[in-house]
Amino acid sequence: MLNTFIGDVGHLSVIVAFVASLVAAYAYYQAARGRALGEAEPTWLRLARGAFFVHGVAVIAIIASLFGIIYGHRYEYYYAWSHSSNHLPVYYMISCFWEGQEGSFLLWIFWHVLLGGLIIRFNRQWEAPVMAVFAGVQLFLTSMILGVVVLNVKIGSSPFILLRDFLTDAPVFRLNPNFVPTDGTGLNPLLQNYWMVIHPPTLFLGFALTLVPFAFAIAGLWKNELTKWVKPAITWSLVGGAVLGVGIMMGAYWAYETLNFGGYWNWDPVENAVYIPWLVLVASLHALVLWQRRRIGLRTAFVLVISTFLLILYATFLTRSGVLGNASVHSFTDLGLSGQLIIYLGAFVVLATALLVVKWKSIPISEKELTAYNPELWVFVGATVLCLGAFQVLVTTSIPVYNAFLGFIGIKSNLALPADQIAHYTKFQLWMGVAVALVSGIAQLMWWQRNDKETVTNTFTVPGILTLLGAALVILLVRYFGLKMTPAYIVLLTAGLFGVLANLSMLLVLIRRRVSLSGGAVSHIGIALMLLGVLASAGYSNIVSQNVSGLVYSKDFPEDINRDNVLLWRNESAPMKDYDVTYTGQYLDVPGVPGYVNKDLLFLGINDEFRALARGDIKRGDRVYYKAGDTLEIRPEDTYYRVEYKNRKSGEAFTLYPRAQVNEEMGGLLASPDIKPFWNHDIYSHISTVPDPSKEKEWSEVKEHTLSVGDTIYLNDYFAVLRAIEPAQKSATAGLGLAAGDVAIQGDIIVHGEKRQYHVHPIFVVRSNLVGRVPDEVTDLGLRVTFNNVDPATKKFTFGVSTTQKDYIILKAVEKPFINLLWSGTLLMALGFGIAVVQRRREDRRPSAPNKPAAVRKRPVQVA
Amino acid sequence: MKKSHLLILAVIAVAISILVTTAGDVSQYVSFKEARELAAEGNLTKVHVVGRLPRDLQKNIVGLEYNPTLDPNYFAFTLVDTNRLAQRVVYFNPKPQDFDKSEQVVITGAMRNDVFVADKILLKCPSKYVEKDIKGATASVN
DSSP states (O other): OOOOHHHHHHHHHHHHHHHHHHHHHHHHHHHHTTSOTTOOOHHHHHHHHHHHHHHHHHHHHHHHHHHHHHHTTOTTBHHHHHHOOTTOOHHHHHHHHTTSHHHHHHHHHHHHHHHHHHHHHHOGGGHHHHHHHHHHHHHHHHHHTOOEEETTEEESOOTTOBHHHHSTTOHHHHHOTTOOOSSOOOOOGGGOSHHHHHHHHHHHHHHHHHHHHHHHHHHHHHTTOTTTTHHHHHHHHHHHHHHHHHHHHHHHHHHHHHOSSSSSOOOOHHHHHHHHHHHHHHHHHHHHHHHHHHSOOHHHHHHHHHHHHHHHHHHHHHHHSSTTGGGOSSOOOOOSOHHHHHHHHHHHHHHHHHHHHHHGGGSOOOOOOOOTTOHHHHHHHHHHHHHHHHHHHHHHHTHHHHHHHHHHTTOOOOEEOOSSHHHHHHHHHHHHHHHHHHHHHHHHHHHTSOOOHHHHHHHHHHHHHHHHHHHHHHHHHHHHTTOOOOHHHHHHHHHHHHHHHHHHHHHHHHHHHOGGGGHHHHHHHHHHHHHHHHHHHHHTOEESOOOOSOOOSOOSSOSSOOOOOEEEEBTOOEEETTEEEEEEEEEEEOTTSSSOEEGGGEEOOSSOTTEEEESSOEEETTEEEEOTTOEEEOEEEEEEEEEEEEETTTOOEEEEOOEEEEETTTTEEEEEOEEEEOSSEEEEEEEEEOOOTTSOOOOOOOEEEEEOTTOEEEETTEEEEEEEEEEOOHHHHGGGOOOTTOEEEEEEEEEEOSSSEEEEOOEEEEETTEEEEEOEEETTTTEEEEEEEEETTTTEEEEEEEEOOOOEEEEEEEEEETTHHHHHHHHHHHHHHHHHHHHHHHHHHGGGSTTOHHHHHTSTTOOO | OOHHHHHHHHHHHHHHHHHHHHHHHOEEEEOHHHHHHHHHTTOOOOEEEEEEOOBOTTSOBSSOEEOTTTOTTOEEEEEEETTSOEEEEEESSOOOTTGGGOSEEEEEEEEETTEEEEEEEEEEOOOSSSOOOOTTSSEEOO
């Protein structure tokens, strides 16, 4: 049944949300215009607030309608049809919501509504000018999902479009306009991952949070409150820095766990697009703190806060306009909205820059001349380094934009991203890392004291000496294990250690004063640990699966080509570095059963691809989950390849299940790794190739054997016995539609494989005097047996046997040393941000209790 | 001169060096003809080539060579660039699983002797109605 009501409600809500944000923006503007901060015109203010409330309600109605469409499997809507399917669990339906562009815009809009509400509630004084900016941005975002055509120009893309209006050429709609597909095309299996449920909301909350300091900065410029805006902006920037940073790293972790490019960061333009504003956001945070604590760097703070938000808009343009084209493999589908995006980007850039230029002269500056003994100088250097790092990534990532722009003005350009992106970015970002680690240590040590030659020597001696000792020790250990260290790595190691130790020594001092002051030190330690983690895991990632077979196709280019993949025959163990590795079979995920279930235990030939029959009892320990013959649910799209690792030296053994997904839409088979974590390294392995599952296997010519019960034969070199002839199992013949008089018997042949015995059950059926045969296969042994004939007189049975190439996988395995430093550094960084937020909130509350001497005394050296 | 001026000068210097180095690292989309010319000049910088896979009447790709049981890290194919020039390409990695279905192929690498040695293959797969590209649909070395 075609249901247009829910879509109409949704689309109407989009229009309401759009109009309400327009009203809110205008009314907030009028309320704030020509009046001092906090003295907004009450009538306009009331109207504006009402309009923003209506906007918020409408946004929630849009989300409810869209989720209703997905949850109700309403495939008459394009969004549900293209992003969801019947077999999707509810938590992944949430991910379908933001798989498409429209849904991710909605997510962003929703966070803005929430943050706007918080500002109305808690920042009354700033409400009118700040919310005018907010409502203006909402106007832009809601127009992106408006889906209205005005004068032949499409404005926005509605998520509520009907499938028949989207696929206007599909013949089925000409025959029956009310046709509703029974199933959707499904969520991309790579996104069926718990990180994809929480990573996008986190990232978009980070996006949304950059609007808050931006709106305060614009409001400050507009209302000539050029310094007061800093205080609320700092707290929000801290929250934004933490959320965006964690969001980026969640994406990195998802990539590490799910994709098979062998790492967590690929310098893909889509990743860079978020990394750039985060760097600038962190730099702006430092500038804001400089102004609030030391009264310098206000102009820098303005520029950086505004740039952060503009870079977020630029990131949106990059990833959603289709400009990346060949350069990125995972930007969004191009919705043909690039014009709209460029107009908005341009409008915000021009307006914000113009306002800044007009007010530039009146922004207070400090006349203080900084020397190397001023920690402010070092903070400033740090912020500059971050901006340069961001600039470098921006210059390279924008290469497709230059092509598009030159093409637009009629010059043909064929620039491409650097062929070796990792080498290109590393060349710069490594040194940015070095500078960040060093400067964060220096500034942190000097920040809390008055500095002269003597105090600086005293403070730096201990962490300096420890750093040098530590670095020497690590270099010796690296050499001891026979690895090389380039000078650049040595510098990064030393800088990273200094970053950790200098901040740690300050942390120990600060904890004694007051824990809540330690936010900076803690997040700096986190950053330095992340750098060390990247150095170890990327610089020393070690291919375990070097091809040692000696078999190479072509010896033309032997010198510098890495041969990083090995072929593993099923059940044949192969040596790889310190490990003996064996591929032991294909497994499936059966919901409700812990771990994975061997495919050999499942009969998949029944009509429903999401169900299978159990060939034997499926149990874990003593608990039997399914009995032989039971029907059970399976997830057919994922196959898990069981790979056993055994360390020859330590005898330690573990099992990994790298996964491959059959995905027609993405053109074949997608591999995801499985990772075995140890405290000091990960073993990461993924399938590179398997025999093509869509191709029919090539079987050898059938060889006939005539046997009596108890006879033995050799099948494909395996010893086998015909144990019995018995009535066929009900479960195996269920799909054949047998009637009362029909007969089904099966042979029970035991084949002795290398590791275990296999029961083969080929079936012989007589149905209404017609003979049918159901062959049985042992994939482990590459064997297929057909029950060809029965001779009742001699009690002899004829079996046809054919063989095929044994099953194999091609595997790549990599060791990632000390990758845990990266993840634990991320957590520390987030913790540091959190501590700093708590500290700011305490300070915000302090004016209400100003006569607490203890609070003041605890920061005696600070120049407030 | 004030220290802040020095800092600004240093920043400008770094920014310029970033621009210069990036300009040096930038690769190009070229045809096989240009790739051969570059190699003939002894220039081994890696380039991007966009091309299509030649197909026979049954729409099967012509000239694929991958025999994993012999060498899993050797995959060779023929690519026809936008000027209809065919070139043998070697990729020292397993064959990307979705290779057979891809329409357009972007490779990076350089000519060596008579073959183009690719170190990255980016596949554009046709999708029925809209193009859906997602990270992971490529195969890359590194």
